[in-house]
Amino acid sequence: MRHRCCLILLLGLLGCIGCQSDAAKDKGADDDGDSVSGSDSSGVSGSDSDGVPGSDSDGVSGSDSDGVSGSDSSGVPGSDSDVGDCTDSDGCVDGDTTPCAHFVSPLDLDPTGVAIPDTNYLIPEGAIFMSTTGDDANNGAHLDAPVRTLNRAIALAPAGGTIVIRAGVYRDWYHADGGGMYKIVPKSLTFQPYPHEQVWFDGTDVIPASSWTQNGDDTWSMPWSTPQFCNGEYYARPIAEQDTSAANSGPCYHADMSSDPSNPMAGDPQMAFIDGVALRQVATKAEMAGSATAFYYDHTNKVMYLGVDPAGKIVELAVRPVAMVLGGTPTVYVVRGLGFRRYATSQYHSLTGAAIYLGGASENDEPAVIENCVLAHNAGGALSMRARGGIVRHNAMVQNGYTAMGSNGSANKTEEAPDGLLIEGNLVSGNNTELFGTHCNRSCGHAAIKIAHMDGFTVRYNVFENTHGTGGGFWCDLNCKDGVMIYNLVRNNGGSGLFYEVSSDGIIASNVTYNNRRGINVTADNVKIYNNTTFNNHANIYIYDDDRNAANDKGTGPIPDTRNIDIYNNILYGGSTYPLVAQQGPRDAASDPGGLNTGPNEFMTGLDYNSYYRLEDERQVIIVWQDQTLDGTFHNFAELQALHPGLESHGHDVLAPEPDFFVDFAGGDYNVRSDSAAWRSATNLPSEVAQALEVSEADVLNRGAICWPGSR
Structure with a gap:
């Protein structure tokens, strides 16, 4: 059995919702990085989950968009620019800059996945043109x-060339002659x-009503064979047998x-889709x-069944497992301003695990880029990067049915x-619509974005929301290093909002996380x-250590113990009975020989300048600090400091009838009020945090998030 040591901050900080004990996990994530030979993919499965079930989130929030993004004449948003001035709500000293202004x-993106951002990319000389009304007998060199x-x-396109695609729906993929793979x-x-045009690549085909046979039992059927699915191994093993496969090998x-x-x-x-609606x-x-x-699909006899007469309806069936596998070496790929939808991608890690595999490696480390695209309604994964x-x-x-994106880095390589x-x-x-991972115990990868083995990454100014089932927001697992997670809005996810697991050297700063199972989760x-501003999560900040260590390495690479965690300047609010907890379960000799794992007494190097808010009528726990000695459940700072002197000596513990720190909590304005205790009362940032946030170490900041998508 695995026993986790954890620290959870309640309203704010260390918190744990009881020790979790679950089956030992093999953690065997694939760690192939860029190569596309064999069956490499994002490699994000085969890793631990947070182990906390959460309820499904039904709605997809976020405002509707007209599909028009603000881009320059090249169509490339987000280029470097001068940073705008701080406003009062930013909490910066006058004359400083707000770092989010240039992101x-x-x-403005569409959460329904219908509208593609409007773009106006320059058309270079020598481009190849493609159209739904084109002819492959043409040379494509002219519009x-x-x-x-x-x-x-x-x-036809030369190496380094550009393919310009006219408006329309392309039921197409890059595949071997004859359509096999x-x-x-x-x-x-x-x-x-082409400038200002909407281009969709679609993984389905329209099936005419004449292809179906009425069976007389309220069903209509047709022969349907898809050997190209699941990396060409779709019929290698019956679907039901994959539930019990000891080898855990898919396909x-x-x-x-x-x-x-x-x-x-x-x-x-x-x-299957009827009149555009998924069945x-x-x-x-x-x-x-x-x-x-x-x-219903009869996998054995290769027959597709509908329960409604297809006459007079548009029936579409998924037929393509991937749109493009971009993976030569040395190569540089750019995919921009396009839509990819309804591909029959799989959950298993292979080259058909996402609609786009964006791989390759350049001699000069030029970046592969995907921007201003829509990846929506795919069966499994959407992007493997x-x-x-x-x-x-x-x-x-x-x-998408599984993750929006997976990526595997080079931390385990040379x-x-x-x-x-x-x-x-x-x-x-709104990803993980298929509810993957509900009871996973060794191959967990269900999150909006899941990456692994990543040596150096930045995740900033994104919205991670409404991941279904127990799926989280952003998750980096297994020997990630130098991860920077800043300025994100993370909400309404069934699992952890931000999760940095079995990894080292991270910065998690100026994020807003709410209504997740765990707001910020760190081992x-x-x-x-x-x-960070984190509220109404079952645990707002959750710090723990599990049984993995150098003595029982399960092939996952270096196993850092949880230690040297600094927690400062955060605002934490809990409107429920859940605490921000710190906890560790009992260690046993089998999983932790020699007591090599750490507990809350060893986790942190600093815990101060955090602001906790609780309702006046709630006797709510701030911090649960559960070590081997079970030494504390703390309802106030006095209880905490009696056992751990010096912690939260500059903290705020506010009891009030409504949230005290924010401009308009009920209206969704989480900027800090100028008359609150959190206004300009943060301690100075360490140099590496200030550099990541693009602020000065000398700036006098508010507590809580500095800015995030939607902040003023």
């Missing part, structure tokens, strides 16, 4: 002589739309991931008969240069948690 905002397919456009795009290319999903009883067919990438896949024909909202120098900017990655992955300005909303060493 591209994700709030009035476009080609029709990706295969032809990629064949994907091919790897072998040269550097840029893919972009469509990991054995412990498709286990939610309300959706037993989650792991099958088949999809629910059921496990038996009897469940489907007569239903206008369900479909190479780590080294990758840029993921201003994309709507929404309502490369000396950091990965340098940048994820900024994205709307990541790592050398992490600085500064100026």
